[in-house]
Amino acid sequence: MDNPAASSSLGANTSMALIFATVAIVVYFMTNRRRERWEKYGVKHVKIGIHRIPVPLWEELMQKHGPTVGLIREVPTLVTRDLDILKQVLVKDFNNFVNRSDNMPTRSPFGKGVFFLKDNDWKRIRQLMSPSFSTGKLKRISTHVQDAARSLGKAFEKCARTGTHVKLLHTTGQYSTSIIAKTAFGLQADSIGEEEDDHFTYCAKNIFKTRSKFSFFFVLFLIRFKRFRSFLVHNLGLYFPDPCTKGSREYFTALLTDAIKEREAAEHMGSRHQHNDFLQSLVSIKIATDAAAAKSTEETTNVPAVPKKTITSEEVIGQSMLTILAAFETTASTLHFALFKLAENPDIQEKVFQEICEVVEHDDPTNDELSRLHYLEQVIKETLRLYPALAFITREAQESRTYGSITIPAGAAVVIPIREIHRDPANYPDPETFDPERFNEENKAKRNPLAFIPFGQGPRLCIGMRLAYLELKIGLVQILRKVQVELNETTVPSKDEKITMDYKSFPRPVKPIQLAVRLRDEQC
Known part of the structure; x- marks a missing residue:
């Protein structure tokens, strides 16, 4: 009798051999043509x-x-x-x-994100997204940023009181995803300072994740051959060349698909309790353009022209997933590197603290106070100089x-x-x-x-740049007015030890940074 396990193994080996043979042919022709x-x-x-x-x-x-x-x-x-x-x-x-x-x-809607779009698709989606990052929107968002920053400050205080080290990227990642969950999607992600992430935060942190050494080196090889990689993903349906992890893709696709349907139904019913967030603005545009297209179809037998301001459900999900990743990488990564450099340079940290005490008079810093924290902004920019998110x-x-x-x-x-x-x-x-x-x-x-x-330049400048600076400033104020971050013999890295960077995906220390935290003798 046939052995099913052996047949399965043989089939897998045959498929892998076929892939490698195909790769060899592609390499030969592409390197010799x-x-x-x-x-x-x-x-x-x-x-x-x-x-x-x-x-x-x-x-x-x-x-x-x-x-x-x-x-x-x-x-x-x-x-x-x-x-x-x-x-x-x-x-x-x-x-x-x-x-x-x-x-x-990728087979994920993530590939429809504005970062990757081209020509008129990029222009169309960029124009639709811009109002979500206006000055007025940022003022309304700042309330949620303040809430998250207070929780972040309390998490650092707790570590100082218990004598435990802060796992920097773990904690700053919880901060950034908490903000984006609330301000973009009206969701609660309340794990700031907790040992375990909530599901939203976990999936946000793991949208991209190298699944094995084989996958990493094979994908690294395929970076040189974009069209062949696209063929493997889209035509053969292979999973390992796709940079988006299956779990995160399925979670966010399901979550956002349900949210879009619920919000469309609520808006059609004239609900007065609509969300005032990023997702709602895109859903409202989709509903308006769907209605315009339907009306055009009724009035003429000709195929209607696609409205200039239109967006599909898949594109809504794509922008949402991209926003989650961009918010996490820019804010969480930069905040964690800024705190590390301040721990490494206590004289600079003290200067930032003194500026905060002189300028910030409220429990939650006002927009005017934030604009006058000039040295703090210099610290953020110097961090972005050394460790740009891209x-x-x-x-x-x-x-x-x-x-x-x-x-x-x-x-x-x-x-x-x-x-x-x-x-x-x-x-x-x-x-x-x-x-x-x-x-x-x-x-x-x-x-x-x-x-x-650090955010690019010209018309494709990062659309969320001002939001990132807002989150970074408020987060640093709430941490540094309460505690000092330090390096010593027990931290990672230890005092006077240099970090080694890994650039396999986004800038990361090879060893995750853990800082000591001490309550300030006098808080402001």
Whole structure:
């Protein structure tokens, strides 16, 4: 009799062998079909290995070959930290570089997020999302941010009283997801300071997660071959090349699908108790455009034109999932690195504390008080300089362009290595030193604005930038007015020990940071 287990194993091995054979064929043709070299475009051409993690690679290229190099991946790729070229790409000639060259090969709605959209789809969704991040919206959101920040401050106080270390990214992640759950979706995620995350927070933290060493290195290899990776995900339905974890994808898709249906039903019934959040604004737009399309269909036998302001359910879910991830990465990651650098530099931490005491007179800092915390803002910006949430971004050339002696051919990818720009000695002398004075008014005035782009630059500047600064400022005020964060022999890292960074996905310390916390003798 046949052995079912053996047959299953044989089938799995056959499938894996087929994948590797396909990969080998793809590699052969893709590495041999391009004989083009970057020298013809006025750029130094370099060769790279297949299994190279992008961020350390960009650092190595800049150190060995200068500010601008060319290489061949799936398409010709220009890597540059030349600020004059970047001004053209990101700002002046934006219409030629409107699209990112990277995509999101996923079966999840996450791939419909505005970060990955192109051309008119990007413009349409960006316009629909912009009102959700207006000044008026931020003022209403600030109440929820204050609530979460108070809970964050209490969590640090509790650690100080019990003598336990703060698991930084764990706790700051709970803070950021608590805010986005409430302000974007009207949900409660109340695990700030708890050992275990609530389900929303857990899934937000694990939207992207490397499932195995094999998956990581195979996906790293596939980054060079976007169309083939997309084929594996969308045509063959394979799971491991998809960067979105199955659990998070299914949880948020189900959660948001139900929420959209409930809110559509409530709005059709004229409910006066609608939510005033990000999700509701997109649902209201969807309802309005669905009604307009239906009316157009009734009035004419011709196929109606798609309204300019329209959004599908899948796109609503995509923007929502992207907002969750962006909020977590920008706020949680930056806040945790800021606290680490303050623990590492107690003199700077004391200066921030004194400014808070001088400026903030209320239990919850007002918008005016936040605007006058200039040194605190310098600390945040210096943290973003050293640890930008995205170490690099990309653009795609629609048509060939020549800037000085360098030509960027049509179809080429432009890699903008934010981390390397921020650590370029030409922009920041002694770049590895944490020095908030780099961002005082005098020093900022001397520096090219393109030398600091943690949120990107130009029309594709991060739409949630102001919300991120709001969350960072309020969170730091509520923590630092109550406690001091410290490094000692028992913390991770220990005092005077350097952290080692991992750039497999987003910037992370190899060993998660844990800080000691001490109550302040005098609080303000």
